Amino acid sequence: MDGLRHEPVLLREFLEAAAPAQGERWIDGTFGFGGHTSALLACGCRVLAMDRDPEAEQRAALLGNVWGDRFRFVRRNFVEMAAAAVEMGWGSVEGVLLDLGISSGQLEDPSRGFSFRWDAPLDMRMDSASPMTAGDLLQDLGEADLVRLFSTTSSPGESRRLARAVLRAREKGRLRTTGELVAAIGAARPSRRRIHPATRAFLALRMAVNDELGSLERALPAALRLLSPGGRLAVISFQSEEDRRVKHFLRGQSCRRLKEPTAPEEALPLAGGFARLVRVLPSEEEILRNPRSRSARLRVGWKEGGRDL
């Protein structure tokens, strides 16, 4: 764990677009290395931080020593943010931030099995207590489920090729390590591609092991319900399927519907919906400094009510 770092992505843009202010209650559902949480605390907010990763909990303990009772950490899935807020005595919050995916520190820790750069056991769990590793999934799923898994990040044709490659490798023995998976996939796909053949397959597998799309879909309405009038929901995503779900949720819950209403009641603004939506991409300077930010998208929804927009 020592020496691993994570540079917070779109930090300045988040502070500008979501404008956290002194005395506000914020939930950071993805504490990671605490970059966004520290900025919220520096703005004078109270922060309830969450993360599924036990190593994040250890880092949070250090932050707790500095910020005292303005900061609290719970090791839980952000899907459970409402229950965690109630335990804090918070009936509502002024802001929720979700900075999705994994941190650079998790990716670069060879023992976690998130990266194909090192040969390691096929683990990929954010929460080491959860029952299913990447190796278990690859061992248990049938062809149709494997195709569905890979299709989160690959075309239908590629997904079928990847699924068949896993099945072929399985016939020769269990897929136990990242190196064995890379070898199986490398054999399945042409090598003249710009990105490493394993990139998309590893991403899809990690998202399935941690049910990342399912967690996001459950967390978005939970966050909206928790927001006080004028509250902000900020989501940073790195993957197009995630960003698509966030975009549809924010637009679907927008008071100013983008589409023409087909029935009179649809013209009514949804009570407690978003009054303003913002989308921000990383600057060229940030992409140069931190290439990992290249695919990042920040979307912020401002709930109706509260201060003037």
Ligand SMILES: C[S@@+](CC[C@H](N)C(=O)[O-])C[C@H]1O[C@@H](n2cnc3c(N)ncnc32)[C@H](O)[C@@H]1O
């Ligand atoms: C991109 S990192 C966040 C980095 C953080 N904003 C920072 O500046 O250090 C994402 C973090 O969220 C955690 N995470 C992802 N999905 C989660 C979920 N459903 N519930 C709780 N934590 C989650 C991961 O374990 C990881 O530590």
